[in-house]
Amino acid sequence: MGIRKLALVGALAVASMSAFYVSARAEDVKITVWSLDRDIQPAPNLIKDFNNLKTGITVEYRQIQFDDVVSEAMRAYSTGQAPDIIAVDNPEHALFSSRGAFLDLTDMISQSSVVKPANYYPGPLKSVMWKDRYFGIPKATNTIALYYNKDMFKAKGLDPAKPPQTWAELVDTARKLTDPAKNVYGITFSAKANEEGTFQFLPWAQMGGGGYDKINTPGAVKALQTWKTIIDEKLASRDTLTRSQWDSTGTFNSGNAAMAISGPWELDRMVKEAKFDWGVALLPLPEADAKRSSAMGDFNWAIFANSKHPKEAFKVLEYFVSQDSRMFKDFGQLPARSDLAIPPTGQPLKDAALKVFQEQLKFAQPRGPHPAWPKISKAIQDAIQAALSGQMSAQEALDQADKKIKAVLG
Amino acid sequence: MSIALRDKLMLMVAVLLAAVYLFPLYWMYVTALKTGSAMFASPPSFWPSDPQWSIYGSVWESRNVGRYLWNSFVIASGAVSLIVILGTGCAYVLARYRNAWVDVGLFLILMLQVLPASLMITPIFVGFSQLGLLDYPRVAVILAIAAKSMPFFVVLVRAAFMSVPMELEEAALVDGNSRFGAFFHIVLPLARNGILVSAILIFMQAFGEFVYSKSMIQAIEYQPASVGLNSFMGPNTNEWNNIMAYAAMYVTPILAIFVLLQRRIVSGLTSGALK
Amino acid sequence: MRRLLLSIRDGRGFDIGLVSVPLIFLFAMAGLPLIYNIVMSFQEVDMFSLGTFARPFVGFKNYITLFSQPETWPILGNTAIFVVASIAGQFTIGFALALFFWTGFPGSSWLRGLFLVSWVMPGLVVGAIWNWILSGDFGVLNFLLKESGLVAANIFWRSDPNFSLWAVVIANIWLGISFNMILLSVGLSAIPQDLYEAAELDGANVVQRFYTITLPMMRSSIGALVALGLIFTLQQFDLFAAITAGGPNNSSNVAQYWAWDLSFRQYDFAQGATISVIMIVFVMFASVVYVRSTRHEVRG
Numbered sequence: 001m002g003i004r005k006l007a008l009v010g011a012l013a014v015a016s017m018s019a020f021y022v023s024a025r026a027e028d029v030k031i032t033v034w035s036l037d038r039d040i041q042p043a044p045n046l047i048k049d050f051n052n053l054k055t056g057i058t059v060e061y062r063q064i065q066f067d068d069v070v071s072e073a074m075r076a077y078s079t080g081q082a083p084d085i086i087a088v089d090n091p092e093h094a095l096f097s098s099r100g101a102f103l104d105l106t107d108m109i110s111q112s113s114v115v116k117p118a119n120y121y122p123g124p125l126k127s128v129m130w131k132d133r134y135f136g137i138p139k140a141t142n143t144i145a146l147y148y149n150k151d152m153f154k155a156k157g158l159d160p161a162k163p164p165q166t167w168a169e170l171v172d173t174a175r176k177l178t179d180p181a182k183n184v185y186g187i188t189f190s191a192k193a194n195e196e197g198t199f200q201f202l203p204w205a206q207m208g209g210g211g212y213d214k215i216n217t218p219g220a221v222k223a224l225q226t227w228k229t230i231i232d233e234k235l236a237s238r239d240t241l242t243r244s245q246w247d248s249t250g251t252f253n254s255g256n257a258a259m260a261i262s263g264p265w266e267l268d269r270m271v272k273e274a275k276f277d278w279g280v281a282l283l284p285l286p287e288a289d290a291k292r293s294s295a296m297g298d299f300n301w302a303i304f305a306n307s308k309h310p311k312e313a314f315k316v317l318e319y320f321v322s323q324d325s326r327m328f329k330d331f332g333q334l335p336a337r338s339d340l341a342i343p344p345t346g347q348p349l350k351d352a353a354l355k356v357f358q359e360q361l362k363f364a365q366p367r368g369p370h371p372a373w374p375k376i377s378k379a380i381q382d383a384i385q386a387a388l389s390g391q392m393s394a395q396e397a398l399d400q401a402d403k404k405i406k407a408v409l410g
Numbered sequence: 411m412s413i414a415l416r417d418k419l420m421l422m423v424a425v426l427l428a429a430v431y432l433f434p435l436y437w438m439y440v441t442a443l444k445t446g447s448a449m450f451a452s453p454p455s456f457w458p459s460d461p462q463w464s465i466y467g468s469v470w471e472s473r474n475v476g477r478y479l480w481n482s483f484v485i486a487s488g489a490v491s492l493i494v495i496l497g498t499g500c501a502y503v504l505a506r507y508r509n510a511w512v513d514v515g516l517f518l519i520l521m522l523q524v525l526p527a528s529l530m531i532t533p534i535f536v537g538f539s540q541l542g543l544l545d546y547p548r549v550a551v552i553l554a555i556a557a558k559s560m561p562f563f564v565v566l567v568r569a570a571f572m573s574v575p576m577e578l579e580e581a582a583l584v585d586g587n588s589r590f591g592a593f594f595h596i597v598l599p600l601a602r603n604g605i606l607v608s609a610i611l612i613f614m615q616a617f618g619e620f621v622y623s624k625s626m627i628q629a630i631e632y633q634p635a636s637v638g639l640n641s642f643m644g645p646n647t648n649e650w651n652n653i654m655a656y657a658a659m660y661v662t663p664i665l666a667i668f669v670l671l672q673r674r675i676v677s678g679l680t681s682g683a684l685k
Numbered sequence: 686m687r688r689l690l691l692s693i694r695d696g697r698g699f700d701i702g703l704v705s706v707p708l709i710f711l712f713a714m715a716g717l718p719l720i721y722n723i724v725m726s727f728q729e730v731d732m733f734s735l736g737t738f739a740r741p742f743v744g745f746k747n748y749i750t751l752f753s754q755p756e757t758w759p760i761l762g763n764t765a766i767f768v769v770a771s772i773a774g775q776f777t778i779g780f781a782l783a784l785f786f787w788t789g790f791p792g793s794s795w796l797r798g799l800f801l802v803s804w805v806m807p808g809l810v811v812g813a814i815w816n817w818i819l820s821g822d823f824g825v826l827n828f829l830l831k832e833s834g835l836v837a838a839n840i841f842w843r844s845d846p847n848f849s850l851w852a853v854v855i856a857n858i859w860l861g862i863s864f865n866m867i868l869l870s871v872g873l874s875a876i877p878q879d880l881y882e883a884a885e886l887d888g889a890n891v892v893q894r895f896y897t898i899t900l901p902m903m904r905s906s907i908g909a910l911v912a913l914g915l916i917f918t919l920q921q922f923d924l925f926a927a928i929t930a931g932g933p934n935n936s937s938n939v940a941q942y943w944a945w946d947l948s949f950r951q952y953d954f955a956q957g958a959t960i961s962v963i964m965i966v967f968v969m970f971a972s973v974v975y976v977r978s979t980r981h982e983v984r985g
Contacts, residue, residue, distance in 0.1 A: 421791060424786070424790070424792070427782070428799050431799070434815065435802060435806075454824075496706060499702075499703030500703060500704050500706075503700045518708070518711075519708075519711065520912065520976075521968065522716055524719070524916060524920075524967075525718075525965070529944055530715070536721075537717065557710065558715070565913065573875075590699060611804065617807070619807075620807065639807075650813075650817065654817075657814070668801065668805055672799075
């Protein structure tokens with residue numbers, strides 16, 4: 001389906017809603033939405049637009065912090081104060097749907113003319129599912145890839161058109177680019193002891209033939225060993241262990257790291273701050289012919305099971321979905337949809353990067369879904385940190401993680 | 411060594427110590443003035459070559475700092491009033507007697523503040539939601555902060571009452587005053603300094619309260635400055651210079667009040683009114 | 686009825702009224718949540734049964750699970766190190782400063798006032814500032830240490846398991862200096878000057894005077910300080926969240942942060958509550974110390 005057609009459908013959906021509600025204007029239905037979007041991100045702006053349509057539904061918005069999303073949500077849910085709609089991080093979706101806290105949207109989706117499962121990338125779609133039913137709608141998606149500083153490549157005699165393809169090449173390139181005298185590290189990424197660390201490491205394990213349910217395969221061990229080499233040889237700052245992806249990439253933008261592993265959420269800042277020529281490449285593979293894989297990030301929309309106005313809440317979600325084509329242009333986020341062609345922004349670096357991310361997205365895999373994901377993730381984080389801080393070998397650390405994960409999986 | 415020389419030397423040492431101690435504060439102000447990439451510069455510069463003074467204006471505008479500060483002020487004032495009203499009498503009684511019951515009372519008061527707010531918030535939230543208090547979020551936060559800070563206040567003010575000679579109160583009672591009258595006319599005025607100073611210290615703490623406000627105040631119009639600061643500290647939003655600029659605007663008013671009042675605070679604390 | 690009214694105005698009832706209202710308030714606001722935590726540590730809890738007390742009881746199962754985890758003892762050990770090192774550092778520096786300013790020189794009271802600044806700063810802000818100062822590559826502390834020749838290479842305060850706990854201790858000591866210094870100053874100024882004059886006449890030197898007069902007279906101040914200091918350090922949470930998040934690999938994790946992490950990151954509320962019960966036992970000990978120290982108080 002082309003954009004124009006979709007926009008038409010969206011407009012029709014909104015029009016039909018407004019037509020239906022003109023008669024019922026006397027008392028607006030109030031829908032509350034919680035998400036972590038700030039003023040320059042989608043949710044508050046889409047809500048503003050939606051309220052201006054005067055459909056008889058008034059949406060109220062509350063911004064919550066990334067760290068607080070789940071704790072706030074369940075505290076509110078267990079005391080009957082939950083909002084109607086919430087945006088949750090995709091690995092945590094199963095936690096709620098498996099316990100019946102989210103509304104099963106399967107029937108509403110099958111009747112909807114706006115929300116069509118076929119339009120979505122398989123990874124994001126899988127993350128909203130539990131036992132073959134839909135408990136949410138992907139809000140946006142993202143993944144990670146390799147940013148690299150082309151100017152530094154040239155300065156060190158490397159070909160900026162040939163970014164590293166394999167892990168061995170990556171380490172080798174990082175060695176050549178590291179320049180302590182100039183305070184330049186070869187690469188930066190995040191191995192922080194929170195979900196970000198898991199998010200960054202899991203794709204490596206998957207490329208190595210592992211996964212969260214088999215984290216100690218030889219390929220995954222080799223992945224962690226590669227990370228360890230990078231830290232031990234000071235090709236990346238030791239603060240990689242405590243620094244978030246955003247802070248790490250900040251050092252890339254300021255010219256203190258020659259490569260960075262991060263996602264498309266960095267693009268706008270990088271265009272503004274990076275005073276050099278840069279490019280984006282697919283994540284390097286263990287061997288040239290290995291299977292690609294990538295992380296899948298970003299949030300999903302869901303309706304709480306105890307919402308008093310599920311129908312109206314779904315209408316609000318339909319409106320959000322109908323605006324998916326604006327996501328990249330206006331807010332720099334990637335819609336989780338394969339049917340939307342994203343128009344060029346006119347900013348060549350950004351457009352080139354977008355192509356790589358869209359390619360990488362094809363290989364994106366959700367974390368889980370599993371209701372005890374936080375525990376699984378914690379075991380992986382502990383292993384990464386134990387190995388990188390030198391307290392265990394990569395093999396020992398991942399063996400221990402595997403044991404913990406197997407205990408959780410039962 | 412002459413007295414004058416000794417004084418000069420001591421003053422120099424004191425200034426040096428203060429400089430070391432105040433360095434983190436200085437660093438906050440300086441970082442706020444740096445550009446995005448100057449923050450990551452190595453070696454760090456101690457005075458930015460290109461200070462971004464405009465950042466204060468832009469952060470103030472875009473973050474609505476004024477409203478947040480006002481909310482902090484309202485919440486802190488409410489909590490302090492409640493604490494002073496409830497805690498002063500309690501401290502007075504605990505200072506007046508010396509027996510096993512007083513021991514139990516002091517023990518309980520200390521025990522009750524053992525857990526960090528981050529662990530207390532869930533039960534408090536559940537309780538408040540059942541009482542319907544969450545519909546008045548600022549009242550709810552004031553109550554929670556009052557409970558959290560009261561033990562500290564009681565311990566300090568109890569010490570202030572300890573320094574009021576018992577004989578004065580007894581004399582007043584002999585003169586025909588009721589206990590009520592003796593407390594309000596004799597004891598309270600004498601311990602006034604200690605109470606005031608303790609209240610100021612509590613106010614400053616309450617002004618920075620974060621955990622309760624974050625969870626209980628959902629409407630952005632009522633949130634205090636700490637929550638406002640946190641709302642742009644999440645992942646993908648760590649704009650350190652903006653954070654530092656916000657932090658500077660946040661603490662500067664309290665610092666200003668504090669510098670104005672500090673002689674009084676320090677002398678009130680050290681003149682024996684509070685021991 | 687009249688008798689009761691009279692008693693409230695003028696008698697035992699006056700005292701009981703003054704004490705009981707705040708105690709009831711405190712019990713409702715702090716005691717009940719505490720009990721909620723204790724009850725929870727004996728139950729099987731999940732995130733959707735937070736709003737009710739009716740949950741299956743499991744006896745000591747949570748405690749057994751907790752102590753069978755390999756990280757439990759190291760984390761409790763870290764907590765002990767954190768508490769002892771923080772209090773020792775705060776107390777020593779605070780006491781030294783209090784003595785220094787107590788000698789009195791022009792400007793001493795004004796300068797002493799400046800040392801209250803860390804009390805004024807919200808924890809969130811302090812955490813953000815120290816996070817920035819302690820950063821490995823761009824941190825100003827490393828820069829100063831390297832320039833002064835004390836260290837040869839950058840110390841990764843936040844990311845090196847040998848230093849991460851100490852990074853938080855440093856920040857926490859800074860935070861606690863003001864509180865210690867000011868309460869100790871108060872204690873010092875209450876010591877009658879003539880005691881020193883008499884001792885000086887007896888030929889006691891500075892050190893002897895310190896041990897025979899200053900320390901004994903300060904007993905109650907010190908007792909209160911150590912008890913309050915213990916509670917404040919056990920409550921310290923913002924600094925961990927801002928500087929190391931307990932990492933790397935739990936090397937800077939402490940009980941209070943771990944309890945939060947288990948409850949709100951891994952949604953294991955029962956385990957979180959179990960740790961908080963262990964902390965309560967710790968603080969009970971501190972409260973006893975404080976209450977005992979008040980026995981030596983002299984009424985003015």
